[in-house]
Amino acid sequence: MHDYYSEGDYWWPNPDDPEGPYIRRDGKSNPDNFLAHRRAMRRLSQMVPALVAAFKVTGEQQYVDEASRHLRAWFIDEETKMNPNLQYSQAIEGRNEGRSIGIIDTIHLVEVAQAIKVLGELGALQEETAAGLQEWFSAYLEWLTTSDFGLEEKTHGNNHSTAWALQASAFARLVGDEKVLEECRRLYKETLLPDQMTRDGSFPDELDRTKPYGYSLFNLDVMTSLVHIISGPGHDLWTYETRGGRTIGNALAFMYPYIKDKSSWPYGEDVMYFEQWPVRHPALLFGGLALDKPEYIELWKTLNPDPATPEVVRNYPIRQPLLWID
Numbered sequence: 001m002h003d004y005y006s007e008g009d010y011w012w013p014n015p016d017d018p019e020g021p022y023i024r025r026d027g028k029s030n031p032d033n034f035l036a037h038r039r040a041m042r043r044l045s046q047m048v049p050a051l052v053a054a055f056k057v058t059g060e061q062q063y064v065d066e067a068s069r070h071l072r073a074w075f076i077d078e079e080t081k082m083n084p085n086l087q088y089s090q091a092i093e094g095r096n097e098g099r100s101i102g103i104i105d106t107i108h109l110v111e112v113a114q115a116i117k118v119l120g121e122l123g124a125l126q127e128e129t130a131a132g133l134q135e136w137f138s139a140y141l142e143w144l145t146t147s148d149f150g151l152e153e154k155t156h157g158n159n160h161s162t163a164w165a166l167q168a169s170a171f172a173r174l175v176g177d178e179k180v181l182e183e184c185r186r187l188y189k190e191t192l193l194p195d196q197m198t199r200d201g202s203f204p205d206e207l208d209r210t211k212p213y214g215y216s217l218f219n220l221d222v223m224t225s226l227v228h229i230i231s232g233p234g235h236d237l238w239t240y241e242t243r244g245g246r247t248i249g250n251a252l253a254f255m256y257p258y259i260k261d262k263s264s265w266p267y268g269e270d271v272m273y274f275e276q277w278p279v280r281h282p283a284l285l286f287g288g289l290a291l292d293k294p295e296y297i298e299l300w301k302t303l304n305p306d307p308a309t310p311e312v313v314r315n316y317p318i319r320q321p322l323l324w325i326d
Helices: 036-058 061-075 100-121 127-146 148-154 158-175 178-196 212-230 248-260 282-290 294-302 310-314
Strands: 005-007 088-091
Touching (some): 005 036, 036 061, 036 100, 036 310, 061 127, 088 100, 100 127, 100 148, 127 158, 127 178, 148 158, 158 212, 178 212, 212 248, 248 282, 248 294, 282 294
Parallel strands (some): 005 088
């Protein structure tokens, strides 16, 4: 009853074998798959950060109380809390009861973890609540970094490995695990940046998908958010350059003109939801500030901060700049 469960997006009944295993249709989400837990987690990821941002602006205790109510229900209360693993995520009918790539579902806990961190810094969490949240995220981070599924996802490639690193770094920063943070820095410098990006700043693994625009934007957001977390004194990943000349700045420079003018995108339209992008991508804010690119920030200000399309929300996990930028 406490296990998180979801089914893979792009898996459908086989018209030639209706009772047999599902088949894959890349980029086309099956609305009949089980989505209730995923929707609930996304709602959590929208509500708690918004409440904490409201508290940061107003100082009103009601926002902390409501955020804490949701956090206790998900991570502390014995009757309702989620088990700290994703053993049953993105299952496929007739094929398996869970997959490593389902770990991407908890990318929506990244901003929740950041909201908890901000509440702690503001001294707003009750001691018992803070301890319970530390216990849950420590347990989940342990599973993420040691389980077979977690280790598979770490080395999967494309946006999945990037999303693993973003999650691991966010949860590690929350619980103070410097060893995992250092591993995320190593992974970024030695694997993610050199293996996923070409010298022009594009992500070939994302361009090869049936949603090249949406996936390129998603991976850019995730990678820049990762760099934002793992950078700091002695660790300036914003200016880090591989021996092949790859930098995170290249990726931002590549996508910026296509965010500004989507009609100039030369790689073909996504099979679904092309019209719903772009939105207010955190990559523009984080990159604009770190690399002194005011044009990125000005563009960011013009974009939609509150998309309502579920598929866009699914790929837009960081929405509250007040939690990330002072």
